[in-house]
Amino acid sequence: MVEKSDLKDSPASMALAYGRIAKSLHGVGERSLALDLLDRGIKKFPDVSGIYISKGEILVSVYNTDGKVDFLKAALSSFEKALKLDPQNYLARLLASQIYLKAGKTSRAKELVAGILDIKPDDERALSLMNAVKELELKAAPQAEPVKAPEPPREELKAESEKEEPKAEAAVETPPRAGNSVPAPTLDTPRIESGNSKPSEAEDDDAGEVVVAQTNSSAWSLDEKVVIGGHEDTESEIAQEELAAKLTLFSKLEGLMAIFLLDQNGQPIKMINKAKLDVNITPSLIFNLHNASINGIRRTGLGSFQRGVLVTPIGTFIIANAFYATLGVVVDNDANMAAVEARIQRYLGDISS
């Protein structure tokens, strides 16, 4: 059972609450409030990837409505920050790769999508993205040939861009608030550039931050065909709340270290983290292993995946399908597995009824 003290002690649970409230606010049209709330949440919990993802999702949604490029850049910055904390995060990889693809940055898009496909080779969204990346690469190939044009040398443009970087970075840090006095993008549309093609390997703490350079509109290529988003969990919040509420069945389970209930995109619906496991990497481990197991069992003709039990030096992870969600229960290696199994069966039985 989630005690009040658990919530009080758990930054991840609090960060989760910030994200949920912000999404609700955004849902009722309070974008500025939602983004303000998330900024405050980020100040309080800067090491929780989920809060950056929530911010990025809202910024993407605002971009999809308003079409203002600054929101897209800020969203990308948020996703890259999430990926620094949790490099295997499915949703951050998916959404960041969509933005990179839209901006024509195929190499980083490809790298991120490839990571998803390694784990889930039949992921439709990732496959479609990979196809789009390949198409774009094919189109770009002939353009790589030198073209004589009466434009200023690239070095000059680059130098100009570098001069503008500090201002642009600041703009990314503080994205404009939708509905407020945000200047509409001008014809001199900015260009998105990844500060580093592999932010995870960068030494700079700000690696992955989007470097925005002001340049002429001909250098900017936002692919209108690329739709960002479309990742929403289709199941109702009510269903998720019910799944979360039933977790009380695990109260007083001996040896319980943590429970992670994840949505269809691997984002936590509920976390009970008694053992203070890494709240960024552990949910991704559960979600990615669940997906890899489903794929592995199906592709080898061994039926359909029901349950996974991973024994590690830090504990035993039990992974199961929970209808609209993925359930990950972590227990001590000394825990009575029959009792744990019985509790999981009871939970799954209860939610199915």
Next chain:
Amino acid sequence: MITLKSVLKSLCGSKGVSGALIITKDGMVIDSNLPPSYSAESLAAFMSQIAVTITNSLAGLGVKEFTRYVMQSGQSKIYIVDLGKSALIALADVDVDAGEMNVALFQAANTIKKTGRIDV
């Protein structure tokens, strides 16, 4: 002399075990003892993907190796035992005795490690 083949054969002699193989984590088959209905290459490819997913994620948690991963489907149980650069895979019946299976896998893994031939 103990060979990998004999270790796998002995493991497959355990009650409820229908097949076993040893793979590298990049998906190569080192040795196998499987019923003809299974493709060792295909199993190696998908099971290595799972093993790599586990090791990559655990590395982020500061853990280098996992002990074992058991997947249950409607038809069978699949065991993956981490051997460092390689992994031991065993296919078993759904109702295999978990305790007996763990002992059999532990013995097999230890023997394989002792052969010292797995560091490929």
